[in-house]
Amino acid sequence: MKCYLCGSANHHKREGKVRDNPNIEILECNECGLVFLDTQNTDEKFYAEGNMHNQAEIYKLTERTDFVNDMYLFNKARLDFLLDKIIGKNVLDFGSGYAGFLLQAQKFAKSITGVELEEQVKPIYEKHNIPLLRSLDECKGGGHYDIITAFHVIEHLKEPIDILKQLVSLLHDNGKLIIEVPNADDALLTIYKNKAFSEFTYWSPHLYLYNPHTLKKLAQKANLRIDFIKCIQRYPLSNTLYWLGNNLPAGQKKWGHFLDNELLQRAYEDTLASLGATDTLIAQFSIS
C-alpha cells in the first residue's frame, strides 16, 4: 500500500486499534509520517445514512448531552478564534453536521451555508433557516465565499487533495479556507504512549491522520498558500491525567472542576504546541 501523500511504499504498523473494527491496521509512512488505515470502508452512503453518528456508541447524540455540550464548547472556541474573519462575510461550512458552528456564526456572518451529506440533519437547517447543500457541486460559482470552514472533515476524505482544490475554487481572491483536524502526534499517543487511548482514538472513518508536517505537505500538493498551521489543545489537562490514571476518556467531567483553569490550560497548550503534540491542528489556507 503506497502512501497517499508521498507515494512511498515504506511504512510501519502503529500501536493501537481501530475501535470499531479491530481488523483494520494503522500504518505510518516511514518517509513523510502520514498515518493512514490499511482499509477504507466508508463511502458517501455511509455518511448520508448517518452511520457516523448512529453506529458509534459514543456519538449517540440523543443520549449524550455531554457530547452536545462538548460540541457547543468546541464550536464556541472556533467562533472566538474566527470571529474577526466572519463578521459580515459569506461563510460556507463543509461537513457542517448538526449546524453547531453555523448556528453560532449566524448572527455575525452576512450569509451562512452548510454542506452536509447526512440526511437526518435537514430539520435543524429548516428550523433555523440555514441553506443546506448536499454536495460541493451544488455550491454557488467560484468566488462567492469569503470563508470556508471544514472542522474535522478532511481526515474522513479519500481524496483530500481534490476536495481542497475544489473548496479553494469556491473562494473569492482574498478568501480563506480554515481546516481543523485531529493531530496524529497527540501527546497521549506519541509522548505518554497510553495504550487505552491508542485503542480508543482510531476510528474507521478517519482514513488519514495528519501532523503539522503532513498537513503542510497536503496543502502544498493541493497548490494552496499556507497562511498558518497552529497546534491547539481542545481537551484540558484533567483529560490527559485521567487517561494516564484510569485509562478512560472524559476525565474533564470528573476532575476538571478542581484541576482545570484558563492559566493552566494555556500553559499546557503552549507546552504541547512547542512539541507539536497537541490533540488538534487548525490551519488557514488560501489561493496561491
Ligand SMILES: [Zn+2]
Ligand atoms: Zn508518505
